[in-house]
Amino acid sequence: MATEIKVPTLGESVTEGTIGEWLKQPGDAVAVDEPIASLETDKVAIEVPSPIAGVMQELKAEVGDTVEVGAVIAIVTAGAAPAAKGEEAGRKEQQADEGKEERSDAASSDSSQTLSPAVRRAVLEHGIDPSTVKGTGKDGRLTKEDVIAAAKAKGDTPAPAASTASEAPAPAQAGARGTERVKMTRLRQTIAKRLKSAQDTAALLTTFNDVDMTAVIEARTKYKDLFAKKHDIKLGFMGFFAKAAHLALKDVPSVNAQIDGDEIVYHDYVDISVAVSAPNGLVVPVVRDVDKKGFAQIEKDIADFGKRARDGSLTMDDMSGGTFTISNGGVFGSLMSTPIINPPQSAVLGLHRIEDRPVVVGGEVVVRPMMYIALSYDHRLIDGREAVTALKIIKEAIEDPTRMLIDL
Structure with a gap:
């Protein structure tokens, strides 16, 4: 049975928010009350949980879209995630292709741990395995400070993992100047x-x-x-x-x-x-x-x-x-x-x-x-x-x- 995931009530005088990040993608398994999206409002960033256990079926909005309270943003189908044909072959192919960047939520699927954008960046920057770090946030979730503390405990700051090295831009030439444009968050x-x-x-x-x-x-x-x-x-x-x-x-x-x-x-x-x-x-x-x-x-x-x-x-x-x-x-x-x-x-x-x-x-x-x-x-x-x-x-x-x- 398919269940519509709607934008929850966001608080007094707040009628809309912006999709900050999808924490689950179509085909991903979803547990009851597990966050599937991060929604930015005028005051805070909140997580939208799934009311049922099942499989993410469809996303109705994209990152950056403005959505009103009550709007349908995703569809979750009750039941276990079906095993894809050729799954074993695909897994072997993925292991062989180390140039691809692994999704952080897949790496932690066994623990059903979802990383926030800030924590995800910290994990990649410091080369920390999130499954080895004990979270001090709400419900035991990892915080950025947890990752930084784990990196300091290792005594060094590792370079980014090999899976992302191939995607890193070439070093800028001496004397070169660059700019970067980053969209302002709703907050x-x-x-x-x-x-x-x-x-x-x-x-x-x-x-x-x-x-x-x-x-x-x-x-x-x-x-x-x-x-x-x-x-x-x-x-x-x-x-x-x-x-x-x-x-x-x-x-x-x-x-x-x-x-x-x-x-x-x-x-x-x-x-x-x-x-x-x-x-x-x-x-x-x-x-x-x-x-x-x-x-x-x-x-x-x-x-x-x-x-x-x-x-x-x-x-x-x-x-x-x-x-x-x-x-x-x-x-x-x-x-x-x-x-x-x-x-x-x-x-x-x-x-x-x-x-x-x-x-x-x-x-x-x-x-x-x-x-x-x-x-x-x-x-x-x-x-x-x-x-x-x-x-x-x-x-x-x-x-x-x-x-x-x-x-x-």
Whole structure:
């Protein structure tokens, strides 16, 4: 019996996606709930599973095609894959013809493991056998980091396998220059449009301050072992800044609001979007109800988002909503930046690297671990006084974390 595979519901306000990659081809065996295609949406890349076990019969769309929710993209026939005539002869011919590149999903058919595009590229680049690597991603699937770690464990970076060597282009002559055109992913196109829209629509302005990180560093040093033992998660900086931001947003509600037409929408809750680097670009999953959560749960949520962003398992619900954003460019070494707001939000907090700098404390010059922080905001809604006040509240809470406990 043939079953139509349709584009699933992709989330609120998302009506279409783009076929990013076919993970199964006609004639391939398919297990129940096994991904058959990777679908790119405006926010995340998701996998389309097969509802039945059987054989991939037909593909109704090509890579790069835009498909709407509910559209039929493939046909799967129930039952086992038929054995092709001359299969043994074909197998021998394939073994003899080492110039052909083997499909990575065929190499791992016994384990029913499907590799994402990023993982597949890493496997080929490092010459790693994916069946020998234990995956740390969702349901034990391989991540790019798993492959890179396996390559490092081997102590070298092997050249590409012989099966691809014959297809490699000849080395460029000395002094020659070349170009490469790569189609933008749907996610990258959406990021570009949203950021440009923010610049075109909002009256963007950024205010800066610097923070003495001494108190937070001392607190982490003193309690990190007890915290990890009790909560099974590391005590990071983001938990401190999320709670500090909560204090600021509560005292300055406009920073937690947004413009909708000719109205201002105020929120009595704090849902913080946390910028996370993913293989296809920057994504901003949402830590909900920061105003009600403790440090441990906030850190767990952020760690989980980071892991799932790397292995591509974030969902549309993870990305939806958010009343304020925190972006930490410091993890990449940034000293200072002017972050762009995440529409329809009205403000974003930018964090940067910590470095020892001379500062004056009590009339004396001392060396302290300092961080520049930036608050970019929509001046249509937020006045300069409000923005500066909000950033000052964050600074004071970080320099004296006790304020977070006694609600000051």
